[in-house]
Amino acid sequence: MNRSASMNGILLVAAREIRQILKMKSFWLTLLILPVAFALGPIFTETLNDDEPTRVAVVDRSGGGAAEALEARFAMEDTQWLLRDLSRYVQRYDLESADPEAPWAQFDRWYTGADIAAFEAAGGLDAALAKIDAVRPEGVPEFEADAPDYAFAPAPAALASAQGDAFGDEARALFDADDDTAPEIVVLIGETYPEDPRIQLFSADQPRGSFVSTMQEVLTVDLRARLLAAQGVSPAEAAAVQSAAPVIAVDTPPPGGGARETLLVRSIVPLALAYILMMSLMLSGSWMLQGSVEERSNKLLESLLACIRPEDLMYGKLLGSLTVGLLMILVWGACAGVAAYATQGAIADLIRPALEPVSSPGIIAAILFFFIAGYILISALFVAIGAMVDSMSEAQGYLMPVLLLILLPITFLIQAILAGNSGWMVQVLTWVPLWTPFTVMARLGMGIEWWEMVGSGILLAVTIVLELVLIGRLFRASLLSTGQKPSLKKIVERFRGTPA
Amino acid sequence: MSVLEVSNLVKRFDGVLAVDDLSFSVAPGEIFGFLGGNGAGKTTTLRMVLDIIRPTSGNIQVFGSAPGRRNTQAIGFLPEERGLYAGMSAIDTIIYFGRLKGMDTGTARRRGMDLLARFDLADRAKSDIGDMSKGMAQKVQLATSLVNDPELLMLDEPFSGLDPVNQGLLENEILRASERGAAVIFSTHVMQHAERLCDRLLLLKKGSKRFEGTLEEARAALPARLIASAKEDLSRIPGVARAASGDGIEDGWHDWTLYLEPGVPAADVLEHCTANGIALRRWDEHKPSLHDVFVRMVGEDPAGAGKANQEIAA
Structure with missing residues (x-):
């Protein structure tokens, strides 16, 4: 048979496979589920994130400065977060020139009380934004400050005057009132404080641990200061004792967030690639399997085989499946691109470091190779199953072990890579052709030796050639033998190409 | 020159002799009947002619060369077990098979529409096969085998499962193909069709030839x-x-x-x-009927022969 007629047949079969899959509702559903899920994700987190500050009322009957101390401490923490956000914003858009000396123009540091004081002294957020606006180029979005976590307000009069058990009842009544201005947390400092060091905390919901521990810290400092004063220690000495603390120096590799975080970011795209390869393979593979089963159960194989060589039919199916898979990934990629564009670079900023390990031409070529090779390798297994079964339920019997064989090690692999582990198991998975495509792609983020990549790639290619020859024989021998399930001996005979 | 020349053909499956030293030839314009029960080796022989399976030994010449897909464009084949893609429309199915046989889309579509019109299915051309009755789908499948005006038309038990109207339609198509010079081979175990249509026929039993010749010769043999x-x-x-x-x-x-x-x-x-x-x-x-000849030569009733042989084969 001449080459062009053979190619013509392969392309026709592939085109038909693609058309058949594009007609399926399940194809469009799965194609859309991923982008929709990603689009809905941020919306959900937005909704779940309570942007409103938690309203806190402190009733201080002891007459001391505990309430003010609390309020000041939470305000300081909010400012600290604000400074962090602002410095990230400045770093992202290269706006340091607004005021190189300002704390928010210095990155990778934990802002201290002194920084906060300097920031406040320089006019706080408004003054900083005014400086930034002066140098902010067109197209860079304005800085949006997050709402503070806690808002302090005086207690309603009814609550402030309530005594004894009535206080608690009053607080709970306020929580139940569903009033948008009523406090959600009420802190009661009794008249006899600090002789009676009990503090009562009423909360509408389970209070956040950070709130309670910060409150405890502030009140402890206050309490100890009072106790020290009662012992005759001067306030200056007391403050010195209280602020004595070891200096903890933290040393992490640059940039900033530490090695583990960097590794995670760098592995996001490679892991996603391995995962998407797996996903689209499972999908297009099972669609192709459905097609093969239809051809067998509808008895139309014989008509097909009168027109086309079994090998060409197999190649056509593989090509069709590969095309559908790449099409899905193209659509998903396009959705990601649109999302990155639509969010004005917020996602792009996240993606930039993530894309770094996969952006050289050599690596892109390697990704393409391993992706396509992986597709052919696994799809051919589906073809082999399709050639042997008469019904979809029979196909499941073969499918389950194959899927487990592929999926289980990959689940371990992804965990191992997330844990920054490149131990013997990852090595083994790299060199077993069935898992090579997934492992190599997933390892791109951690860095993989070029010889490992080339070596495992060659091994993979050789395996695929062998696989196609064997499965081609199996395909030819199995196509027309319907009825009994082939025994293992039969299958081996078919692999050997014993003439049917 | 013969369209098809088979000599000393042998096919063995796992030690079972399916075709035993079979020789015959079919000339252009000839309608050739392939008679025998279901296990007689008819389908196996046709599959070897199509290069779907390979002979154990012997020689097949199709249009003067070995079997292979290079002959696809000159062959029409209707398998015994029939089926099409349920989700494909009638005309798309015909075009698909036409293109697999090397036709261009335009010609395949035109020929396909002609055939559908002849089969009274022109208005269903765009219907999915899955929405059609079994009889309609069978006519579409017949159209897929005729779309390329084959010079060698091979029909495996074409009459089975057809209602009398469609049987008449199929007989017309066989005669029409023969009139334009195509060699037609069809297998059957319904003797009336063979009697009405065949120029020559071949009686098979367990893979070996019991008789080959004209209907008159067959009758004279009894x-x-x-x-x-x-x-x-x-x-x-x-x-x-x-x-x-x-x-x-x-x-x-x-x-x-x-x-x-x-x-x-x-x-x-x-x-x-x-x-x-x-x-x-x-x-x-x-005169002895072909049925009598069959019973005498094959030693069993042709209608029942299929089942009996199938059981042996299984």
Whole structure:
């Protein structure tokens, strides 16, 4: 048979496979589920994130400065977060020139009380934004400050005057009132404080641990200061004792967030690639399997085989499946691109470091190779199953072990890579052709030796050639033998190409 | 030159002899019947001609060369077990098969629409196969085998499962193909179709040939039976194998049932009678039907043969 007629047949079969899959509702559903899920994700987190500050009322009957101390401490923490956000914003858009000396123009540091004081002294957020606006180029979005976590307000009069058990009842009544201005947390400092060091905390919901521990810290400092004063220690000495603390120096590799975080970011795209390869393979593979089963159960194989060589039919199916898979990934990629564009670079900023390990031409070529090779390798297994079964339920019997064989090690692999582990198991998975495509792609983020990549790639290619020859024989021998399930001996005979 | 030439063809499956030293040839314009039960090796032989399976030994020449997909564009094939893609429309199915046979889309579409019109399905061209009745789908499948105007048309049990109207339609298509010079091979175990259509036929039993020749030759292979009324004893006439006299009718006339020796034409016996002055009042010639020939040569009823052989094969 001449080459062009053979190619013509392969392309026709592939085109038909693609058309058949594009007609399926399940194809469009799965194609859309991923982008929709990603689009809905941020919306959900937005909704779940309570942007409103938690309203806190402190009733201080002891007459001391505990309430003010609390309020000041939470305000300081909010400012600290604000400074962090602002410095990230400045770093992202290269706006340091607004005021190189300002704390928010210095990155990778934990802002201290002194920084906060300097920031406040320089006019706080408004003054900083005014400086930034002066140098902010067109197209860079304005800085949006997050709402503070806690808002302090005086207690309603009814609550402030309530005594004894009535206080608690009053607080709970306020929580139940569903009033948008009523406090959600009420802190009661009794008249006899600090002789009676009990503090009562009423909360509408389970209070956040950070709130309670910060409150405890502030009140402890206050309490100890009072106790020290009662012992005759001067306030200056007391403050010195209280602020004595070891200096903890933290040393992490640059940039900033530490090695583990960097590794995670760098592995996001490679892991996603391995995962998407797996996903689209499972999908297009099972669609192709459905097609093969239809051809067998509808008895139309014989008509097909009168027109086309079994090998060409197999190649056509593989090509069709590969095309559908790449099409899905193209659509998903396009959705990601649109999302990155639509969010004005917020996602792009996240993606930039993530894309770094996969952006050289050599690596892109390697990704393409391993992706396509992986597709052919696994799809051919589906073809082999399709050639042997008469019904979809029979196909499941073969499918389950194959899927487990592929999926289980990959689940371990992804965990191992997330844990920054490149131990013997990852090595083994790299060199077993069935898992090579997934492992190599997933390892791109951690860095993989070029010889490992080339070596495992060659091994993979050789395996695929062998696989196609064997499965081609199996395909030819199995196509027309319907009825009994082939025994293992039969299958081996078919692999050997014993003439049917 | 023959369109198809098969010589000494042998096919073995796991030690089971499916086709045993089979030789035959089919000429252009000829309608060739392939008769035998389901396990007789008809389908196996056709698959070898199509290069779907390979012979154990022997030789096949299709259009003067070995079987292979290079012949696809000149072959039409309708398998015994029929089916199409349920989600594809009738015309798309025909175009798909036309293109697999090397046609361009335009020609395949035009020929496909012509065929659908002829099969009274023009208005269903865009219907999905899955929405059609079984009879309609079978006609679409017939169209897929005819779309390329094949020079060799092979139909495996084409009449099975067709209603009488569609059987008539199929007979017309077979005659039409033969008239334009195509060689038509069809297998069947329904003798009436073979009797009506075949120029030549081949009887298969367990993979080996029992008979090959024209319908007349097939009939002649069985002894003819005739009933004659005469006063003389007809049992001693040359060529008569056996004779039984019936009851006397009147005035010494008797009805004789005569069984002739194989290959002896009834005309020879009649000639002998007239030449020898044997007066005859009745001369009824009963030619053996193809059914009789089949039963005699294959040794079983053709309709039941399929099942019996299938069980053996299984």
